[in-house]
Amino acid sequence: MEIIKSLLKSQNRKGVILISFLTLVLLLPIIFLLGRIFEFNNENFFYLWDNLLIDYSKNTFYLVIITAIFSLLFAVFPAWLISTSSFYGRKFYDIVLYLPLAIPSYIMAFTYSDILSYTGPMQTFLRNNYPQISNFFNKDYLQIEVLGIIMALSLFPYIYTVSRVSFSLLGSNYIDVAKNLGLSSFQTFYKIILPLSRPAIFSGLFLVLMEVLNEYGAVKYFGINTFTTGIFRAWFSMNDVNTATQLSIILLIVVFAVFFIERFLNSKYRYNYKINNNIQNLVKSGFYKTITSNIICGIPFVFGFLFPLIFILNNAISTYQKIDISNLFLLSKNTVLVALLTAISVIIFAFFVEFIRKISKGKAYGYINQLISLGYALPGAVIGMGLILLFTKINSLFIGISLIGSLFVLIYAYVIRFMAVGKSPISSSFDRHPETYDQTAKNLGAGTFKLFQKLHLPINKFALMVAFILTFIDVMKELPITLILRPFNFDTLATQTYEYAIEEMIPRSSVYSLLIIVIGSILLILLKKTISKSWPN
Amino acid sequence: MVIFSMKKIIFGTILISFFLSCVNQSKKSNEVNLYSQRHYNVDKIQYKNFEELTGIKVNVIKANADELIERMKNEGKNSPADLFITVDVGKLFQASEMGLLQKITIPSLNERVSEDLMDKNGFWVPITYRSRIIVYSNKRVDVSELSTYEDLANEKWRGRILVRSSSNAYNQALMSSMVANLGIEATTKWSESIVKNFARDPKGSDRDQVKAIAAGQGDIAIVNSYYIGLLLSSEKEEELNAGNAISVFFPNQSKGQRGSHINVSGVGLAKNSPNKENAIKLINYLISEEAQKNYVSNSYEYSVNPSIKPDKIVQKWGEFKRDTLDLNLLGKYRQEAIRIFDKTGWK
Numbered sequence: 001m002e003i004i005k006s007l008l009k010s011q012n013r014k015g016v017i018l019i020s021f022l023t024l025v026l027l028l029p030i031i032f033l034l035g036r037i038f039e040f041n042n043e044n045f046f047y048l049w050d051n052l053l054i055d056y057s058k059n060t061f062y063l064v065i066i067t068a069i070f071s072l073l074f075a076v077f078p079a080w081l082i083s084t085s086s087f088y089g090r091k092f093y094d095i096v097l098y099l100p101l102a103i104p105s106y107i108m109a110f111t112y113s114d115i116l117s118y119t120g121p122m123q124t125f126l127r128n129n130y131p132q133i134s135n136f137f138n139k140d141y142l143q144i145e146v147l148g149i150i151m152a153l154s155l156f157p158y159i160y161t162v163s164r165v166s167f168s169l170l171g172s173n174y175i176d177v178a179k180n181l182g183l184s185s186f187q188t189f190y191k192i193i194l195p196l197s198r199p200a201i202f203s204g205l206f207l208v209l210m211e212v213l214n215e216y217g218a219v220k221y222f223g224i225n226t227f228t229t230g231i232f233r234a235w236f237s238m239n240d241v242n243t244a245t246q247l248s249i250i251l252l253i254v255v256f257a258v259f260f261i262e263r264f265l266n267s268k269y270r271y272n273y274k275i276n277n278n279i280q281n282l283v284k285s286g287f288y289k290t291i292t293s294n295i296i297c298g299i300p301f302v303f304g305f306l307f308p309l310i311f312i313l314n315n316a317i318s319t320y321q322k323i324d325i326s327n328l329f330l331l332s333k334n335t336v337l338v339a340l341l342t343a344i345s346v347i348i349f350a351f352f353v354e355f356i357r358k359i360s361k362g363k364a365y366g367y368i369n370q371l372i373s374l375g376y377a378l379p380g381a382v383i384g385m386g387l388i389l390l391f392t393k394i395n396s397l398f399i400g401i402s403l404i405g406s407l408f409v410l411i412y413a414y415v416i417r418f419m420a421v422g423k424s425p426i427s428s429s430f431d432r433h434p435e436t437y438d439q440t441a442k443n444l445g446a447g448t449f450k451l452f453q454k455l456h457l458p459i460n461k462f463a464l465m466v467a468f469i470l471t472f473i474d475v476m477k478e479l480p481i482t483l484i485l486r487p488f489n490f491d492t493l494a495t496q497t498y499e500y501a502i503e504e505m506i507p508r509s510s511v512y513s514l515l516i517i518v519i520g521s522i523l524l525i526l527l528k529k530t531i532s533k534s535w536p537n
Numbered sequence: 538m539v540i541f542s543m544k545k546i547i548f549g550t551i552l553i554s555f556f557l558s559c560v561n562q563s564k565k566s567n568e569v570n571l572y573s574q575r576h577y578n579v580d581k582i583q584y585k586n587f588e589e590l591t592g593i594k595v596n597v598i599k600a601n602a603d604e605l606i607e608r609m610k611n612e613g614k615n616s617p618a619d620l621f622i623t624v625d626v627g628k629l630f631q632a633s634e635m636g637l638l639q640k641i642t643i644p645s646l647n648e649r650v651s652e653d654l655m656d657k658n659g660f661w662v663p664i665t666y667r668s669r670i671i672v673y674s675n676k677r678v679d680v681s682e683l684s685t686y687e688d689l690a691n692e693k694w695r696g697r698i699l700v701r702s703s704s705n706a707y708n709q710a711l712m713s714s715m716v717a718n719l720g721i722e723a724t725t726k727w728s729e730s731i732v733k734n735f736a737r738d739p740k741g742s743d744r745d746q747v748k749a750i751a752a753g754q755g756d757i758a759i760v761n762s763y764y765i766g767l768l769l770s771s772e773k774e775e776e777l778n779a780g781n782a783i784s785v786f787f788p789n790q791s792k793g794q795r796g797s798h799i800n801v802s803g804v805g806l807a808k809n810s811p812n813k814e815n816a817i818k819l820i821n822y823l824i825s826e827e828a829q830k831n832y833v834s835n836s837y838e839y840s841v842n843p844s845i846k847p848d849k850i851v852q853k854w855g856e857f858k859r860d861t862l863d864l865n866l867l868g869k870y871r872q873e874a875i876r877i878f879d880k881t882g883w884k
Contacts, residue, residue, distance in 0.1 A: 047876075051879045051880070052879060113741070113745075117745070117748055117752075118748045118749070118751055118752035118779065119748055119751070119773065119775035119776050119778070119779050120775075123752075124775050138752055138753065140737055140749070140754055142740045142741055142745070220702070220704060221740070221741060221742070222740055222741075223701075223702050223738055223739050223740025223741065223884060224740075225884060229704070232704070233704065233875075235603055235607075236601065236603045236704070237703075237704065237709065237871075237875045238872065238875060239603070239631060239871075239872075241607060318772060319772060381604065384604070385607060388607065388608055388611045388612075389611060392611040392612065392613070395612075395615055402612065402615040402617070404608065404611075404612060405598070405617065483599070483600040483601065483604065484600050484601075484604045484608065486598060486600075487598075488570060488596035488597060488598055488617075489596050489597055489598075490598075491599075495599070499576040499599070502742075503576070503577065503767070504742045504743065504744040504764060504767060504768075505767070507772055507773065
């Protein structure tokens with residue numbers, strides 16, 4: 001009710017109608033899923049609840065904690081070092097620490113389990129050269145802790161990216177004051193910088209958390225039952241789609257509760273520091289600090305990117321005779337096509353919503369903003385199901401046009417899923433620009449369209465680039481939605497990788513995953529360039 | 538201004554191509570649409586051969602069987618699906634129970650397909666089958682120690698058995714066959730004991746179980762026959778070594794015993810199949826000698842045609858007697874099987 005009242009009070013009626021309509025379009029499949037809540041199968045629901053869910057929830061919690069701790073370690077310290085000090089190798093790490101994002105986490109998990117396995121390179125090498133210690137490393141590596149670290153290696157860039165920007169934006173003022181007060185550089189980091197960057201770090205951590213909650217392939221392979229396993233247990237093993245839906249909605253509610261609690265707790269920290277334009281001077285590092293900095297930045301790069309890349313590359317080379325070039329080309333074309341269409345749709349949509357929010361003000365837009373991001377908290381297969389339900393309904397109302405299995409529905413689903421990814425850089429870019437810009441433009445007689453075209457489009461163009469690249473990469477890696485909603489004869493690099501991987505033919509899958517990684521890496525280097533342009537230092 | 542209009546043109550082109558790409562529902566008559574859980578290279582070869590032979594275009598969507606069932610169910614009358622193909626007979630049974638399939642009549646089917654592999658109700662046709670077998674360490678297990686699935690509950694296997702998780706459909710089918718053969722109570726007891734005998738928590742793929750034997754983490758494993766064929770044809774020397782460290786054993790072979798558990802990969806005709814004639818043609822092709830030989834040599838599965846010998850690698854394991862249980866029961870007892878897994882702590 002509050003939302004509606006505040007919407008009605010808003011100044012921009014047209015904008016309100018438009019934004020509400022767009023939000024509704026985005027939420028429609030989720031609303032259809034909610035409809036299933038009432039088709040309650042008591043028996044199955046309570047069966048799962050009594051027998052499995054407590055155990056599954058414990059595992060989920062433990063996995064989330066491990067992944068969170070390691071991804072913070074891999075992200076925050078390197079980001080701090082690179083933002084504040086100069087050391088040999090800094091420029092290199094500043095580029096490459098984004099790259100692990102190019103490797104889908106299920107590929108990372110499959111790759112590492114192969115690297116570490118008894119027949120993998122590590123143990124084989126030890127057996128052949130140091131048989132006396134090889135027994136010590138002959139272990140079962142498919143453990144929850146190992147999975148947590150592997151997930152952290154592939155997801156930490158979400159936190160790294162935002163921390164890096166946040167640390168740079170803080171500038172030198174706070175650090176200078178802290179120094180004058182006699183704080184050591186660790187104390188400065190711990191007492192001043194970290195609390196000020198908390199909202200940014202949390203926004204990255206939140207993405208990591210949702211990715212972990214949604215992960216199915218890797219957790220299944222490792223034999224770890226998480227809450228998402230429970231959802232698919234209900235669907236795939238018990239043939240009970242309704243219970244599966246109800247469980248995913250519970251998951252959705254939990255995720256959003258965490259999100260709002262964090263918002264509430266952190267509200268006093270939010271946006272109340274002065275953004276500093278004095279670019280801070282990088283502190284020169286001595287010999288020992290250079291070494292430690294290289295170790296701290298090197299670990300996430302080497303384990304999160306270099307090792308898996310070398311392994312995959314090696315596999316791809318060893319199977320090169322079996323590569324079907326024309327198929328490879330076709331799959332790349334398909335992958336780029338859907339990624340491109342989705343990324344464009346997401347940035348147009350997100351930019352539009354943010355623009356209307358900016359010119360209309362009003363608290364309600366804050367809520368709407370969060371609603372739009374709902375899709376990111378749902379497992380892809382569940383979103384797929386929501387779209388099937390929605391388009392079945394549409395089909396029964398307007399007979400004859402079955403859109404399920406068309407590219408349109410596939411991209412619609414991607415947009416719902418990845419809106420949160422694309423919207424967050426655009427949103428923070430809008431927040432950074434002061435109201436006075438709008439006022440001045442209006443005083444100069446600019447209408448809404450002029451405001452859009454001459455002011456907000458140019459000043460947010462870097463954020464649009466960032467949003468485009470992040471969404472593009474995520475779509476390229478996406479698997480469950482593609483599997484369930486794709487048109488006939490439509491394969492992507494991700495689906496082909498998966499098909500070989502689950503048939504236990506990792507080497508054959510390598511060339512396809514390699515291509516995902518290469519395209520992703522090129523875009524991420526571009527991303528880094530974009531970020532550097534928009535925030536010098 | 539020129540730049541702006543360029544942008545407009547580019548943007549417009551993208552939009553138009555987007556909408557054009559959405560309208561890809563044009564109906565071609567000479568085609569057949571597959572919703573398939575199979576995604577092996579051999580399938581691509583089969584469909585290509587069929588296209589060349591008949592001129593009928595084969596369209597495929599590959600996904601998880603349950604997702605495909607959900608999609609078919611919701612699409613209802615408008616579903617474009619002609620054939621539903623799975624690698625687990627349980628899902629074919631489920632689809633037929635849900636009314637998503639129609640009966641198939643294929644003349645002289647029993648001349649080409651072993652009778653015990655066929656659907657008694659006529660809703661699906663088997664195209665290949667696999668056995669869930671035991672593999673054992675050549676070093677640490679003597680073949681005389683092995684006998685039946687039931688014997689895996691014996692205390693002598695404490696801490697020695699490897700198997701993947703109960704989310705896996707092949708394990709679910711095995712447990713369903715135990716329920717069908719022994720009843721719920723005896724199967725529950727069996728599962729309880731076998732869980733106690735696990736060398737580690739169930740995890741990984743079938744291939745990983747074999748690697749774990751090679752690594753000494755366990756002595757015997759329950760795996761699917763065709764994964765062993767794949768492992769033994771691996772490009773990697775170390776994997777071949779792991780494959781050679783184990784041998785294959787078919788359980789329940791003695792006189793009076795029921796034979797080894799098998800599961801079929803099969804095809805069902807969709808209730809609202811829009812290209813029924815072409816669909817039947819494709820089924821006929823898939824059980825033809827030519828296609829059956831392709832399956833056997835490319836994916837190490839067993840042919841449903843008794844006259845076609847398995848691949849050389851598979852032949853080395855010898856012939857075996859298969860459990861001739863009505864395969865629909867593997868679907869019918871699925872729910873009971875799942876509950877036994879959960880109740881006895883088979884993760």
